[in-house]
Amino acid sequence: MPLSHPTRRGETGAVRARGLYAITPDIADGGLLLARVEAALPWICWLQYRNKTAAPALRRAQLDALLPACRAHGVPLIVNDDWRLAADCGADGAHLGEDDGDLRAARAALGPDAILGASCYDSLALARQAVESGASYVAFGAFFDTTTKATTRRPDPAMLGGAAALGVPRVAIGGITPDNAPQLVAAGADLVAVVSGVFGSADPAAAAQAYLRAFTPGD
Ligand SMILES: Cc1ncc(COP(=O)(O)OP(=O)(O)O)c(N)n1
Numbered sequence: 001m002p003l004s005h006p007t008r009r010g011e012t013g014a015v016r017a018r019g020l021y022a023i024t025p026d027i028a029d030g031g032l033l034l035a036r037v038e039a040a041l042p043w044i045c046w047l048q049y050r051n052k053t054a055a056p057a058l059r060r061a062q063l064d065a066l067l068p069a070c071r072a073h074g075v076p077l078i079v080n081d082d083w084r085l086a087a088d089c090g091a092d093g094a095h096l097g098e099d100d101g102d103l104r105a106a107r108a109a110l111g112p113d114a115i116l117g118a119s120c121y122d123s124l125a126l127a128r129q130a131v132e133s134g135a136s137y138v139a140f141g142a143f144f145d146t147t148t149k150a151t152t153r154r155p156d157p158a159m160l161g162g163a164a165a166l167g168v169p170r171v172a173i174g175g176i177t178p179d180n181a182p183q184l185v186a187a188g189a190d191l192v193a194v195v196s197g198v199f200g201s202a203d204p205a206a207a208a209q210a211y212l213r214a215f216t217p218g219d
Pocket residue numbers: 021048050052080081095096097098099100117118119139140149171173193
């Protein structure tokens with residue numbers, strides 16, 4: 001069992017997690033998507049279902065296929081963009097960016113135990129607001145160049161340290177590789193969120209394991 005695996009709740013009930021947060025790419029073929037996710041699942045802490053091109057029915061069908069696989073590995077499944085879809089399919093949480101609706105409404109609908117993430121880009125002020133509004137983790141990025149998403153805001157890694165006082169897991173995203181992940185973990189990232197570095201690889205299991213070395217320096 002990799003160190004990243006458990007998602008624990010501390011005495012305050014807050015979500016605690018550390019490791020790799022894998023995010024799915026836009027794959028239309030559900031069988032292929034499931035096979036690639038299943039290869040990575042033993043090594044990841046959380047999975048985010050993100051598909052920016054699928055029609056609603058395909059998104060729902062892909063989630064319905066991914067959920068039992070995630071459950072079998074004890075990996076929470078988080079739905080990007082759409083907290084209503086997360087609620088409908090019984091996922092463990094949702095991730096909302098600045099155009100994805102209201103965190104308070106999502107928290108009220110999903111309940112106190114849901115994992116609710118917020119994109120905070122390069123802004124500590126956004127992160128503070130997000131936590132006040134019910135976010136259980138905050139995400140910063142893009143830290144590095146990426147072709148997965150057009151990005152304009154580029155935080156300094158020191159922002160991850162500045163966010164420690166918020167008391168929720170800090171996620172780093174954007175162009176993260178096994179080579180540049182250690183500097184983000186050293187700066188305070190609890191999780192590194194990755195699309196292409198895992199699912200763009202011919203071997204998602206090996207790729208996922210390569211990221212875990214950032215969390216066990218010296219191995
Ligand atoms: C963990 C994590 N961090 C940031 C994002 C980006 O969210 P958003 O800005 O809403 O952009 P899209 O992913 O919806 O294109 C994320 N999805 N996950």
